[in-house]
Amino acid sequence: MRRLYAILIAAGFVYMMLSFLGVVPGYGNIDLCSRVSSSFLLKDVSEQNAKNWLMAKGLETKSIEKVYGEKNKEDGCANVVTSIVVNYRSFDTLGEVTVLFTAALGVGLILGGTRRKKYGLLPNFVFRESTRILVPLIILFGAYIFVHGHLTPGGGFPGGTIIAAAALLLYLADEEFFLSKVSTGALEGSMGGLYVIAGLLGLAIGGYFLYNFLPTGRVGNLISSGIVPIVYTFIGLKVGAELSGLITDLHSEEG
């Protein structure tokens, strides 16, 4: 009976969503010029007339100048998604970091362990030895991912997760391994604090919170796009510390 009701409700939901689908433009058939993303792609946000945009009457045709130029006014991110995440909509990312921070904090508060929980399983010798070789490489790869976030796909969150994967591997390979909560807590706290401080510096220098106050450089170079790689490094380290802390909490018990 319960199952029947569930099927009916789920079918009703699917029907509702499908009928709502009529208002969304068809799959793959989108006019980017009517969306703000066209300006993100062209990097001409600061030249747009915001008032006209808000009133939905200033949608000029776009030209291709200045996109790839040597002197880019907006930012030098080759990866437009990164430039949205860490520059145009950086405040969302601050919120996102905070969600993860809250979740890690919550897992710590809920499970609240101080001692390694032992499962009494002895990992394989090959696995243990290869872990020792792999862990530094994994951490290096994670760091590569977040440092190059503005050039290639990836960025702070996957990079941090890869670093946390190294911690997970260590937990699986070694029954004794236990990260101290003090170190991960200090790292995530200080990195989060530095992110907010970078935002406040922007407020002090440029007048806007999270303002990109550094020179942007040339598109495609490693040292480019102002505070973007710096912020992504903060995020990467913070996420890595946070998720490692989360994994530590899952492996711990009260003692």
Add this chain to the structure above:
Amino acid sequence: MMTALVVLAGAIMTVAAVFAVEAKKILDSVIAMSVVSLVSVFLFIAMRAPDVAITEASVGAGLVTAVFLVALFRMKGGDEE
């Protein structure tokens, strides 16, 4: 070609999702859920979203599965008793 692959991916995701919901053992459920996530990575690539694909593969499919498995391991099965 691409459409056929997307349809195939959709079919796999649907089957895996139904399996994840209906499976008797939680462990099967978790694995089926990670299959849904992994196939969605293919969809993201098909829709030209490499950033999202990398993030979903590492964070969505990898980490969530790991966290669930560790939690499950801690609970020793979850569906016994």
Add this chain to the structure above:
Amino acid sequence: MVYWISIILMGIGIYGLLTQKNLFKQLISLAIIDTAVNVFIIAAGYVEGGKAPIYTKALPSFLKGAFVDPLPQALVLTAIVIGVGVLALGAALLVRVKEKHKNLDVENMKGVGE
């Protein structure tokens, strides 16, 4: 097409939330809904024949349909991470629920009845 996939997945997730009495299954249903929503959002930004929004050596001309929409991708990056946070929190809660009530099945849990 992809819209349909994501909506059907959401339907399955909601069905799972309503029928499953095991709390872990409910959390998994929530994870499926999260994935489905992410697919939906990316589909809302896909442009037929568009490239990934990354500038490479060859300068593409910004004609209609040269790139897919980068903004939904940025939003999904945020949404994925938020989803992970929520799911990890749920998993931690479940560990404790299991310890306290000895079971994850809503009907067999000890000490939950009103």
Add this chain to the structure above:
Amino acid sequence: MMTLAIAIPLIAAFLAAIRKSWGYILYAIAAILNFILSLSLIGAVPSIHALGGWKPPFGINLVLDNASFYAILFINAIFLIVAVFPDIIGKYATVMLVLMAAVNGFVLTGDLFNSFVFMEIISAAAVIIASKRENYYSAFKYLIFAGIAGSLYLIAVIFVYTQTGSLNMAQAAYFSFSQKSLVAITTLFLIGLGVEAKLFPLNGWVMGVYGGNDLAPVILSTAVTFSAMYMMGRLMITIFGGGVLQVLYVLALITMLAGELAALYQKNLLKTLAYSSIGQAGLVLAVLSKGKEPFTSLAYFQLMNEVTAKLVLFLVAGYLVYKYTNLNGIFKSHKVLGTAFSIASFSLVGFPLFAGFQSKLRIIMEAFKGGDYLLPALLLLATLIELTYLIRWNVRLWFEDQVEEGEKGSWRHGFVAIALAIFLVVIFFFPNIYLAPASKMADAITSVSGYINIVTSGLGGM
């Protein structure tokens, strides 16, 4: 300036992660700073802050108008009041800091996706707070509800994006949606916000969460509910005027009756109050769903009265429930707390001499004037039920034979509870203390062109 309302608690939270023992002190400092800051923001109304220097439809902007100003003033005042109780906050100080930042951000933001992010932070923090005192199962139920709500809210945001081409609230308010898309968007937003606003089919979590510990109801039924109600008004009236307001009206009336009826049959004090807060939320939503003045201002007036009364009730109830196992006649040894509890419950019912009377009477009068007899009839019925159970609890707590020996009470609880209770009486005589901010809020909420003007004129020379 207004970003500091989010940045201060956030940076304090990150600092508290470095040293756990700093938590409470940082919370107290941040609460005081935030309250002073939100007071000082009155000079900046109305204005916007474009984050990162990117102008509104492209970047994210914070909007400070009359509505959001009074909302954050009220919310930060609640956080300041809660800061008086280090024993309630305990090790949850860091979570409270995150919650403070998120609620401020949720109210101030002028961007739809940004509001989703803040909503998710609020629900994550609220789940952690709900898990206090091993209340894990209820917290998990809340997490599932909040997860679904978040997903649907996000889909609604994407629907808006596909229609208007941006995520900006002002642009969405300016944009003329087709009727069909308006229905789709508002339905999804209604489900998304309905969980935090305790709307009828979505409020299954409230009883467990509010009834499970002493911190959750104090902060969730006050500050978080207030922000959810603010957002409900902002989205349903300012941004997407019209839409499914009729549906909201019907659901809200059902919420009101169902909540009060459930409270009548509840044996546990905290759970009674939890159901009662569902009923009150239904009333506020019903009045809000009229969508026009003077109902909007009355809805916020009623909300402020209710939140103040609920703060007192939950403070007293949470304190007593976890101190004694049998509450019969307990007020004989806690006379101050008892007086505050009685005053607050009378205000909730709407007796003359207490604040609730002013708002409930006005709602009934206005509804009659508008030719609506359903709302007054149901409101009176709900009030009658409310009267029954609150009087029953008052009689039980005051006059039944005392079973347990009373201990010395905490002066903090007594002082705060009685001060707020006296404030409720003051409001009866000077309703303008709440009514004036409420009507200013309502003016800002109902004026669509005003909202768009604030954002466009805030662009300045750009």
